[in-house]
Amino acid sequence: MITCEQTTTSDLAARYVAGQLDPQERNSFEEHYFDCARCFDEVQLQLSLQSAMKSAPVELRNPAAKKHVKTWVAWSAIAATVVVMASIGFWRLRIPSRAPQPVAAVAPAQPDPLELLARVEPPPYQTPALRGASPEPHFRSGMDQYRQANYAAAIDELSQADPRSPDVQFFLGVSYLLRNDADAAVSHLRATIALGDSLDVEPAHFYLAKAFVKRKDTASAMKELEAAVAIHGDYEKRSQELLDHLRPR
Numbered sequence: 061m062i063t064c065e066q067t068t069t070s071d072l073a074a075r076y077v078a079g080q081l082d083p084q085e086r087n088s089f090e091e092h093y094f095d096c097a098r099c100f101d102e103v104q105l106q107l108s109l110q111s112a113m114k115s116a117p118v119e120l121r122n123p124a125a126k127k128h129v130k131t132w133v134a135w136s137a138i139a140a141t142v143v144v145m146a147s148i149g150f151w152r153l154r155i156p157s158r159a160p161q162p163v164a165a166v167a168p169a170q171p172d173p174l175e176l177l178a179r180v181e182p183p184p185y186q187t188p189a190l191r192g193a194s195p196e197p198h199f200r201s202g203m204d205q206y207r208q209a210n211y212a213a214a215i216d217e218l219s220q221a222d223p224r225s226p227d228v229q230f231f232l233g234v235s236y237l238l239r240n241d242a243d244a245a246v247s248h249l250r251a252t253i254a255l256g257d258s259l260d261v262e263p264a265h266f267y268l269a270k271a272f273v274k275r276k277d278t279a280s281a282m283k284e285l286e287a288a289v290a291i292h293g294d295y296e297k298r299s300q301e302l303l304d305h306l307r308p309r
């Protein structure tokens with residue numbers, strides 16, 4: 061896990077933009093900044109700086125271009141999330157030419173910014189110590205599969221567990237989301253909210269928002285995030301951050 065402090069002390073954003081992180085570092089850093097407004101902004105800033113430096117020779121040759129470069133830098137500093145994600149995509153397209161592997165015959169499509177924001181970290185599941193009797197067998201084995209990231213098997217087991225259990229509906233919804241089945245995720249996360257269990261409602265709103273982002277329905281996603289923020293619980297900060305990324309600037 062990368063912290064904001066490491067981002068600063070290890071200069072991660074600059075090295076990320078420069079393509080200097082090894083794949084593992086890059087993945088951890090991406091996982092962090094997709095959910096962290098502060099580090100996301102830092103990446104945005106580094107991209108602006110990088111673009112400005114690339115444009116610098118033009119400026120030296122042609123003073124008239126200076127104004128254009130400045131405008132570009134100012135513009136990119138306030139650019140919408142969409143634009144930044146497109147820039148990251150652009151930067152990634154350039155990687156094959158620097159890496160030792162042969163250049164890909166077909167350039168990969170630019171990543172969809174909403175797809176990046178729809179990325180999901182599976183919420184941890186702790187066996188409840190004080191929540192009633194021991195869980196039923198299908199729920200227990202479903203959650204064993206879930207913990208091992210076998211989401212298809214988790215769905216199989218959880219689908220046979222008690223559908224009136226908010227935990228069953230919640231982890232079914234999340235498992236479908238992790239299998240990229242946004243429609244099934246929406247229906248189970250809505251069912252979770254309808255069951256009204258105080259512990260599950262807030263995360264259900266958050267993951268329902270992720271499912272809507274996956275369906276490219278930002279309006280519905282923002283409604284769910286607002287509902288999550290209003291609960292003022294564990295998901296308030298990350299819900300607010302995702303909301304800030306989705307809100308048109």
Ligand SMILES: [Zn+2]
Binds near residue numbers: 064067096097099100
């Ligand atoms: Zn951070």
